[in-house]
Amino acid sequence: MIRWNPIAGWMGFPYLSRSQGITHSYTLTYKLTDKTGEAWTSRLIRFKNKDKAAIYGAGRLLYGAVPGLIKAMAVNVKDAVFVAALSSGETQADPDRAIPYFADQSAGLIGARCDVGALSKNIHEKIHNLYSAEQRDAELEKAEYKAKKLDAEHIFVFDDFITRGATLSKIASAILEKNPKSKVYGLALAKAERVDWCPNPENDQVSGEWDKIWQQGEEEAAGAKKG
Structure with missing residues (x-):
């Protein structure tokens, strides 16, 4: 079980199964791989399947949650850069x-x-x-991540889900190769996990505020569709 600490409504993970080069990781919920009917997990599955309403919900959730996290971390925003993890079929985002x-x-x-x-x-x-895990690690080796020089103390890698931290570790290592004095953080909608390993499989640690913001995003998507 990977434990986490609460921070500004986020789940803060001091470490993951793979944490090479990662200072800290943050997610808003769990995505339960063996409990797909759970409410937040269902939303996240729809997001992964490119459901428009879920994309709006996820976006609004991040826009509502990221400022509070950065403030709670006491990060100087002028010395922070946000980057995006890549999908398997991308060479650049x-x-x-x-x-x-x-x-x-x-x-x-x-x-x-x-x-x-x-x-x-x-x-x-x-x-x-x-x-x-061996197959996944071997496939990640083929990716050969590279990063630009970013001239920032704090580099946040945005992704949809964090699982073991293997992909994030590869990204962090590439970033640190060009930016050795930087701190690299993972930031994602959810930590993918199995119920057997979760400290709270119902996601009831997620605030009602996050639920409301997501729902507002879905309602916004419905309005945009009608328009």
């Missing part, structure tokens, strides 16, 4: 894809910088399609 777009918009809300082109890699097979 598509700025119109949800996560890079969320990173850019979140940075704008607090006056931080965003560089969605900061990372590059090789195309590889989807990690979640592979059964064993």
Whole structure:
């Protein structure tokens, strides 16, 4: 079981199963891989399946939650950069894809910088399609992540889900190779986990405020569709 500490409504993970180069990781919920009917997990599955309402909900949730986290961390926003993790089929992040777009918009809300082109890699097979940790690690080696020099003390890597931390560790290592004095943080909607390992499998640690904001995003999407 990977334990976490509460911070500004987030789940703060001091470490993950793989934490090479990662200072800290933050998520808002759990995505329970063996309890797909759980309310937040269901929302996150719809987000992963590119459901428009869920994308709006996720975006509004991050826009509402990121400023409070950065403030609670006492990070100087002028010395912070937001970057986006890459999907398996990308060599660089598509700025119109949800996560890079969320990173850019979140940075704008607090006056931080965003560089969605900061990372590059090789195309590889989807990690979640592979059964064993050894297979996933071997596939990640093919990615060969590279990063730009970013000249920032704090670098936040936005992603949809964090699982073991293996991908995030590869990204952090690439970032630190070019930015050795920086601190690298993972920031995601959810920590993917199995009920057997979760300290709270119902996600009732998630605040009612986050639930309301997500729902407002879904309602906004419905209004946009009608328009």
